[in-house]
Amino acid sequence: MHLCRAVVAVIAVTMAMTLAAPAAAAPYDTVRDRPATTRPNPDVVIRGSGWGHGVGMSQYGAYAQAQAGWGYPRILKHWYRGVSVGQASMPSRIRVGLASSLTFSNVEAVDGRIPWRECDASGCTTKATQPAGTTWKVQLLSGGNWRLTHNGEVKYRGGKGKRLIGAFNPQGRPGGTLIKAFNPNGSRRFYKWGRLEYRANSPANGTMYMVLDIPSMDLYLRGLAEMPSSWGSRGGLAALKAQAVTGRTYALGLHRGNGGISPGCWCSLLATPANQAYGGYDNEMHSTSHHWVRAVEDTSGRVVTHNGNLIGAFYSSSHGTRSENIEDSWAYGSTPMPYLKSVSDSWSKRAGAGNPYATWDVTVTNAALASFTGSGMHRVRRIQMGSRTDGRTPRTIVVTGVDRGGKGLRVNRAGGTTSNNKGIVGIDLRSTFSLRSQQVRRLGFAPFVDDDGRADEYAIVFATRARLMSGRSATQFQPGQAATRAEAALALFRLLQIPRAPKGRDYFNDDNGRREEAAINALAHAGIVKGKKFNPDRPFQKRHAAVWWQRTLALKPGGVDRFTDDDGKPFERAANAVARAKLLSGCAPKRFCPYRSVTRGQLAALTWRTTRQYR
16 A cells, blocks of 8 residues: 655554544534444434324324314315214123233222122122222132122122122212222222222233223213323314214224124224224313313214224324324234225324424344344344335335454345234334324434434444544534545545644645645645645545545556547546556446546545445
């Protein structure tokens, strides 16, 4: 390796040193305190949109639509294509599964009495009455008997093989007893409507089912905790009504589908998000709860149908850019449904929606993403998006990197490691890295968001971590912008540790006071740049790059004339030399395009190639 004669001796020594920045770091250089490295191992940032399975109604989207003046039928018909909104008959009771493997349950009679009854096929018999203001403990003994205790005192024992029911308000009448149920899992909820039913699950282990039997669909919906009632105070009442109709449709579908009671829980549906999140009477105790109660009452009996049948009224928080076709979602099967097609969810990204998950970022290690490829990859150097679903979930990604021996690898990664992945890599990404949704928008290296997937992204990581270049802001590198002559001078100065000019030597007056001035003077003192003016803010062109790098590294052009558009020009030998060294290439066959600006991304790539070949 050689340099121009003025700096050969010094640079030959410094080239063996680690990369370091003699000048101050840029204002936005977020990696200035990290050690320079010739082989960075950058974290991978997964950037996505939305929260949930991505199918059906977007709740934040519905909220924005309501704010825009849409009525609830119009909202529903946007998310569910080709449907009708109409009346349906409702069951007299809805059974909500609160727990399935309880060892005990504490029940507080807040403001009234609770008759406790034993029930079987022949009927029910009251066995004890719990006074207001007391808390009783419900247990299933190993022999199959029930036990009710208060402060250790047994109030009732018996009822083997029967159900135990706390009938606090079985008819759902106003003014009935308010209770609070405490469960071992830490949940403590108020209940106002219906009755608590306990049924043996495993008498040998003393575990039991806990079910809330509610006397009407609308009383059940009052406790549905799927959408903030406060939205009704901010122009979102129509969204609450749309939620009430979808919640009613979903619950009625489950009730009808399992004949009213599923043996797996002895309930119509669960109280968890696995079906619908049920919050009990707590949901009616907020200052804005009257909006939700009104939404339920104003839509009483209303459901969504397609061709006369109840739809699968799926919904989730938000979908990012678009909802998913049901067959492309991680949560459901592969059977398409005509009313669950991908539709726009630009609504949930509106400022008025206040959606905290309109976009989100998750950072994983480079090693974790390399392992995700399943290929023996050791270091990831580039990630490119492949095809996508209609809902913008990536079906495939192409990951380029190296194995432990430095051998290059290129992996076209589709879905295939998780259940129900349907060949869609976004589903596997969601599962593997616990993402909020499968709708991954971008994959790239920190900290910049505007270079994701570019061929020069890894070089940008190198250039910024080695302090050769810096971003234009904390998150923007602007790789497609033209690099300036000053930026290129600083990068070359730092890359090859070119010695500073003697103190007092100032070669140009148009760079005075700039942070790159020391670098520019160093290059001028070494004979790398010449002239009366430096023009620091002018674009750095390919002819400049060829000459500077050829002079610095004393590259030989060889005996081949590679380009025709530099013939007879003073930079012709330099262009041939850098092309021969595989540092710069032409723009087309036989063309170097010497007056074309070098972009910031290309400058970063030039520094990376120089390091790989000459360090």
